[in-house]
Amino acid sequence: MLEALYKKHKKGRLDIFIYIVAVVFIILIVRLFFLQVVDGNYYHSKAEGNRLRVMPITAARGIMYDRNGQILVGSRPAYTVSLVPTEKGISNEELTTLAKMLKVTPDTLQKKIDAHKGGYEPIRLATDIPMDAVTTIEEHQNELPGIAIDVEPLRYYPYNTMASQLFGYVGEVSEEELKKIREEDPETTVGPGTILGRAGLEKLYDNVLRGIDGGRQVEVDAAGRPVEEIGRKNTVPGRDIHLTLDLPLQEAAEKAVANQLATLHAEGIPATGAAVIALDPNTGAVLAMVSAPEFNPNWFARGITEKQWKELNDNKNHPFENKVIAGEYPPGSPFKIVTGSAALELKKVTPDEMIFDSGRHWLIDKRNAAGEALGWINFNTALAKSDNVYFYEMGRRVGIEQLDHFAQLFGLGQKTGIQLAGEASGNLASPAYKRKMFDQDWYLGETFDAAIGQSFTLVTPIQMAVLMSEVANGGIRYRPYVVSRIDNRDGTPNEIFGPKQLGSLQVSKSVMDIIRQGLHDVTEEGGTAGALFKGWPVSIAGKTGTAENVSGRDHGWFLAYAPFDKPQIVVVAVVQEGSFGAGSAGPIVRDVLAEYFHLHPDGTPDANNKNVHGQQAPTVDTNKQ
Template sequence: MVKKDVPSILTRLLKNKEESRYARMISAAIVLLLILGARLFFMQVIEGSYYKEEADGNRIRHLPMQATRGVMYDRNGIIMAGSRSAYSVIMPVNRKGNTLSDEALNRLSALLKVPTADIKKKIEDNKLAFGAIYLANDVGIDVATQIEEKKDEFPGIEIEVNPLRVYPYSNAGAQVLGYVGEAGPDDKDAEGNPYTTATLIGRAGLERQYNAYLEGKNGSKTVEVNASGQPVRYVGGTPAISGNSVRLTLDANLQKAAEDAMEAQVNELAHSGVMPTGASAIAVDPNSGAILAMASWPSYDPNRFSKGISSKDWNEIINNKNHPMQNRTIASSYPPGSLFKVVTGATALEAKAVTPEERIFDSGKHWIVDKRNAQGEAFGWINFYEALAKSDNVYFYELGRRVGIDKISHMAEEFGLGKPTGIDLEGEADGNVASEAYKKKVFEQDWYLGETMDAAIGQSFNLTTPIQMAMVYAAIANGGYKYQPYLVSRIDNLDGTPQKIFSPNKLGTLPISQSTLDTIHTGLRMVMTKEGTGGQLFEHYPISIAGKSGTAETNGLDNGWFVAYAPFDKPEVVVLCMFEHSGFGSDSAAPVVKKIMDAYFHLGDYAPGKQKANQDKDKKGGKE
């Protein structure tokens, strides 16, 4: 009986073993399912937003949309700074790293004609950029077409259309308008937020001064991409908002005339063996302070900066010893020379130290200190009007001796010298007014009579900017009112209505009598007659005109100044020009002033019929 039960016992044991194995397998499966369920719960519920973002990051891309900068118009509605559409080569930001294969990098380098090292640096510098890295701006249609048609050869590279800043007049007004450049990591917008990559912001001039109005607000667009990273559909985004337009006081045609006149005069002087190192010109409305033209030579083309200036172009500009980026009209200080004589004359007339008719004997040198006229002239007995017309140094040496340096310094400050004019541009220089206190402070030395005489003719420690001297003569021309010069008259909303209007700002009046003003006016009118220093060019000028020449001693060849205002009875415009190291102002600067006056009053080469003929000639390439 025992033997019969052995197989059944083995069968039961075997069956129990099988059931135990199944139970373990089921338990293991349950444990695995629990683990998978927990993992799924963790991924979909607890970390769901993270993994959704990761998935969207591979499927959805957010690309920045550049705002179009506001337009800068001249006083007549002519565009002086605007924007146009341009193709940009971009590399959308990839969560797995912004890299290109060496093969794709080399192909792109050859196509763009940019060293691979430069492209790598651009990627590295912008690896944390939002949306996309801009590798090149304003590429040609041929480059854009090749990249679009050969996507497999340029993986991860796309073409975008963005606004590009343009300056239709190239270098005309460059130091005034300024230029734009890509925002850096430390730059912030008007709301204090960092800029998106490749955003163009104002870096100099009016572009910088009014950047908060001009820049607009960038937007973004959201696109869905396929497995290859190519866009398949537009999902949504935020539209970019264009910047505000700015209306300038400048006259584009007058600005161009000033630039052309200086360039032509530089060439004329060069032919005679004179090589000026710089020049500036300014035209201002004396009845408001509105700047009609402001030019510096040499200049540069701000269009170079809009699409990213090359190292070659940048080095060419910054290594130019004549500093083309410097706005000489506001930032460079020079001895004003004989243009300062109106200050000395006003001081003496107001102090009753001289009368307009009193004659002072000029033997060619002063009788106390051996100081002479510029070319050794001796004008004999001479009164105020004749002395101003002939720019007689000996006469004004004597006026300086009679009134003393303190009174001259005080009058210079009343005219606005020794401090910025307050124009709406950065970088304006203070200049300097010669005084006993200045010499004592800086050099710890005593003041001498000879220095008073030098100061009286605009030398010594006197330093002025061209804009300061232009505003001195503007105050004389308008009857004694001092205005703050300005360049922007209005800022517009996007619909063209005014957002902000800038009105003339009257700073005060000159502390001189009407009789003193009339005396100075008469003397300045005589400058432009046959016997005056400006008569050679202006004796027969068809518009009644007044002005003053100036020549200031420097290290090397003298600086030349010339200023004029017209019409004499009711002045509308003051024009001033200054040439560095160019000799007498009546020879170097006066021809530029005349051409700018011609342009303003539509005379000579700028007469309507003559101007049209010149334009037609230019269109034909200069052929008759």
């Protein structure tokens, strides 16, 4: 064919030339038709994906208030650094530069980036960065395209470690979690970067506290630099909750625990932790709750470092455990309240019957803790001085079955039902339990042990607080509660929680009066805690306990309510491996009561009427958007 062309005239060749050109143009136009008309929508959506990003705006979480409207947990504004992902990704030099400015290793940042595979959502690289880092990064914005600095509400715990196990902590949702949440609830408002409650009240009330994150739809350029805001979805802040806690009392309890642990350590007693709970015996409202050791939830809010995490994880005293509800201890002497009630109620003894304490029981060689012998004593003296021999005898008379029954009447061996995760139910010593666990017979000596709160019986501090409340209020068992109100978004109450009566104690008033009088005499001169409240204008009912611990030193207990004639507060403290109850747990309870009654620990009035710190509570910026 080409040969034929050659034979033609040169003008013919020009015609062929222009035909070829025409064909080329037709090919180009057909190509454009396919690109722009046939596949146009595909490329159009690619172009949109190229340039549009949703930058989430974190919603402020709801505030936790104390009973007087003081902020316990809030939010504060903080600078966060995020990476706006582009198809190209961040270069190594940019990463190194940024890491240097943030004073972290590039690896740390790379790990965070790697944790988010795919997707164009901004990745939080650092939270709560200091102002000088903000300035440096902003100055070098040109070298760091795609790095965005935002101000976000950061969860803030103004009192740091205070009530940390109760409040819990928060953390950013992980990619796997998000996938799971979305599978379970396709309508979920949880999105990338959402802050979730991880423990404690933060977790339990996450649905209330968590707001709905908003977002800005922004146009970005090829480097991921935001150029223009196109749309905005406002955040919906989380709802607030009100707690029954009393901030000054809580602070006093925290301080008392810290002081006491320091004092014990100084005395050479390596106490491994403590738990304190203050209840309103007339409602079950928790006024204070401390579990030591604690942790600082602010660490989690800012993004916990490996070192911090290791520190908490390696602490063998379990800072994450709320010992008030999850710590199970032998009750020790406070159990004599149960034994005594049973003996009196079942008329196995009269208040006036004198029993001879020779230092040991006459049937089985079981003795008093310190080897003392009190001679002829009645019920009141036995309880006030916490005589073991007397209560061995009570145990023998009542029998293990009835002891078990009365312990249950007081609510032991079962959860108190407080709305918190992780409550333990404790344990009650009984032949059935022993048979089940060890397949062994029950011996009378074990009844003796059970009668003074040893043996297999285990209780939690909150169970003991409920028990003490029943004694104080005449036998009504309230379910302890810590959240009194959930708000609507506008701050009006949505749900209000009040006292909930779970049952009443089947023990006659006359018996309870005798028990109460005995507990009153504990804090009088000659009682086991006589020295503790010397000179106090308020009369206190209390009970010491020194619980034998198979795996270490004795645990120290102290239970109290006050005022004796018109009880308003119950305080229970236990010091793990703190030895004698009066010496270890007693001062903690005394300091809490002192705060409650605005007294100095020695009983003199505190003129300033301030909490034990002598400080006003700090104020918090809640930064609700």
